[in-house]
Amino acid sequence: MSQSQPTLADPALDYLERFKSVRKQTLNLVEPLETEDFVVQPVSDVSPPKWHLAHTTWFFEVFLLVPHLPDYQLFNQDFPFLFNSYYVAAGDRWARASRGHLTRPTVQEVLTYRAYVEEHMERLLQQSLPPELAHVMEIGLQHEQQHQELLLYDIKYILGHNPLFPPYQNRERESHDTSAPLGWLIVDKGNYDVGHQGDGFCFDNEQGRHEVHLEAYEIANRTVTNGEYLEFMQDGGYSSHQYWLSDGWDWLGNQAVKAPMYWINEDGHWLHYTLLGLKPLDLNAPVAHLSYYEANAYASWKGCRLPTELEWEVAVGIHQPKIPEDGNFVESGSLIPKGQSGPAFFGNLWEWTSSAYLPYPFYKAPDGALGEYNGKFMINQMVLRGGSFATPKSHIRATYRNFFAPQCQWLFSGVRLARHIN
CATH class of the missing domain: 3.90.1580.10 (paralog of FGE (formylglycine-generating enzyme))
Incomplete structure (x- = not known):
């Protein structure tokens, strides 16, 4: 990730507010989905939306809470294995192509996991972060923003390969734009x-x-x-x-x-x-x-x-x-x-x-x-x-x-x- 360290003296770097905003945006993106949509994995490149919700939470738990919040207890001892993506140094992980097999934990359990980690992250972010920790925090926010885009890729693939072609949002285009001549x-x-x-x-x-x-x-x-x-x-x-x-x-x-x-x-x-x-x-x-x-x-x-x-x-x-x-x-x-x-x-x-x-x-x-x-x-x-x-x-x-x-x-x-x- 980045070698650039955030400057803590910059008042714009309000990590707590940014954390809440980024996490809320992820939930906004999955709000139109039905429960059945959260588990589908049509091909190995596509991860189920439920997995994205858990993996972005795992990132904050493993890289910030476990090493830096005193007395923090894992939400579930199995989740680090289930929701690690490709970080070999972070331990074993469930196979990428088999993420769709994870009907359990349920969507509700994953949402509860998100809330649990967010509660503890807010405790961590009440204190001043040293530069090294602020750097990891920044990576976590950027990481979740990347997964927000991946979420939309995967949601479109899941819905777009359903023979009913259900819309993600059921509305018309606001306008019909034309492109400039090629120059x-x-x-x-x-x-x-x-x-x-x-x-x-x-x-x-x-x-x-x-x-x-x-x-x-x-x-x-x-x-x-x-x-x-x-x-x-x-x-x-x-x-x-x-x-x-x-x-x-x-x-x-x-x-x-x-x-x-x-x-x-x-x-x-x-x-x-x-x-x-x-x-x-x-x-x-x-x-x-x-x-x-x-x-x-x-x-x-x-x-x-x-x-x-x-x-x-x-x-x-x-x-x-x-x-x-x-x-x-x-x-x-x-x-x-x-x-x-x-x-x-x-x-x-x-x-x-x-x-x-x-x-x-x-x-x-x-x-x-x-x-x-x-x-x-x-x-x-x-x-x-x-x-x-x-x-x-x-x-x-x-x-x-x-x-x-x-x-x-x-x-x-x-x-x-x-x-x-x-």
Whole structure:
């Protein structure tokens, strides 16, 4: 996680209020669910919502309460085993692919567990936190915000693969936005500094800051729309091997993929499942739920490419250095990607880059169990940038490096084009 330590003298760092706010937001996200929805695990990548509620609670219990609150007693001796995710140093854990087998503990027991840990966390947060403990507390808050977004990925997968296509929220879109014409933003050849700087929080994979050389390039002012992606499909994009990486072509054949996840063709008309239910495909909205393979194939078909993560970050620093106040983040409550006017780099959809997820120069994973958070996943993953409509605005930065395996479609992901300037 982050090497940056919060400054306790900063009055804005009110951990108790932030803790209450973040925990409440998690419960707000699951409020529309029925009890039956909390336990489903259709595929191994998807965790049941109940597991998210427990795991984010486990984090605070194991890393803060057990070592730092005198006389603290575990809520349940079995929960550290059931709700550890991948922290080998924190002990044994239940298999990820079997989380859906956990019909017990019940949803109510997990909610009681959350309340128990919150009560004790409030006791802990009544006292002044030393810098090392404040650092772990910050990680816990950021960790839960990450899981809030994962919750929406998983809820959409659970509901969107139900043949009844139940909506997560039963309402219409507030407006029908249109995207700006596709344009190009120029970045000149030169040397640029990338990576996190300053006193604010960052994850450890955003460090250390270093200089890179970039050749001149252009980057699109917005992401690709459903209508533009449909042209690729109608031109045989899913049946033309020349646009696909070898691994992507194999994945396409093995999984019989013919369209982005949640697209459904009914009598020649395209629909797509959204968190607001099954809707006619909005041709002006950004195309979502693309794997890296699909994003790369589309870029190839267009005679373009995906930007590297460093090109993306440098372009943001030049063309949109501040996160827009009206960006489409989870606070907007839209629950869908919206049409974009350029430049539009933050919110809406995570954007695939062509960069493998690797350490920056000078990177060193922290010691202990929290050192497992990022570094050990630096293999077989691709970097995404920018955040989505499910990302908290307070959680995103220009240097934020998200990462997923190239075949993943269930995240809120899109594609932005780039091209060299000759």
